[in-house]
Amino acid sequence: MLLLAFDTATPAVTAALYDGERVLAESTVIDARRHGELLVPAVDRVLSAAGRPLAEVTGIVVGVGPGPYTGLRVGLVTAASFGDVLGVPVHGVCTLDGLAWAAGEAGLDGPFTVATDARRKEVYWARYDGPRHRVTEPAVDRPAEIDPEVTALPAVGAGAALYPDVFTRHRPDPAHQSAGALAALAARRLADGEEFAPALPLYLRRPDAQVPAGYKAVLPK
The missing domain is CATH 3.30.420.200 (Nucleotidyltransferase; domain 5)
Structure with a gap:
């Protein structure tokens, strides 16, 4: 087993490589606006740090949210692309x-x-x-x-x-998503024969970007 896991549903752009027993390498960058720029380089870093080629990956694990539309779709599209190219399953896990x-x-x-x-x-x-x-x-x-x-x-x-006035017993650890933890959870579910969520976005609400209503159609003369 060699799982490549990543999640872009939160400001943490996180990727990890997991061999079924331990995290071989992990990279996490906190940046809410640059998921598309940061994810693939993060994958490259963990593969390089672990000394394992992408071709050895046996499964993709991806956080499906809930999360904002723009960041979340980066991870899911990337997961689908890797899964298709490598011919390996893509396992969706709730962030x-x-x-x-x-x-x-x-x-x-x-x-x-x-x-x-x-x-x-x-x-x-x-x-x-x-x-x-x-x-x-x-x-x-x-x-x-x-x-x-x-x-x-x-x-x-x-x-x-x-919101510490509402969540009065907040604990600081973990503060952000960890692809290593996501992969470890997926490995346990695989070992137990559990089903995974489909690798589809869990938005919970409509995206901020909307098609404007009532715009004028421009007709040819």
Whole structure:
């Protein structure tokens, strides 16, 4: 097994190579505006650091969100392209699940919440009973509108960090998505024979860019 994992659903452009037992190499850059520029060089770095050619990759793992439209589609299109060229499966994993797994690696267990920044004064969030067990579907809400029983739990992620008055038990680790954690979670799911989410974007809301309504059609003379 040699998994190439990456996620662009958050400001973290993160890529990693995982051999089924450990992370061989990982690269993470925090930049919310340059996903398209940074992802492929990150993949090149992890392959070079691990000393493994792209042709040896046996599967692609990609974060499917939730996340903003522009960044999220970079990772998914890149994953589909690699999967097609290499002839290997593409495994979609909820971005929040990757953060939950990383939280478990950092020592967090029991009920907790994962929240990422959704902009517009909102967060993407889900509740977990443990690092592998999500008990609610991913959602997007203003923090004050989330059930207080959820926000009172220990919380991880950049979304929780932005609203400490709501997520009063925020933990700083993990602060950002880790492709290494995403790959480790995918490897466990593969070993257990679990199904994966389709490698399709989980937006939860419409993109900011809209086709203008009521524009005038220009007719030839």
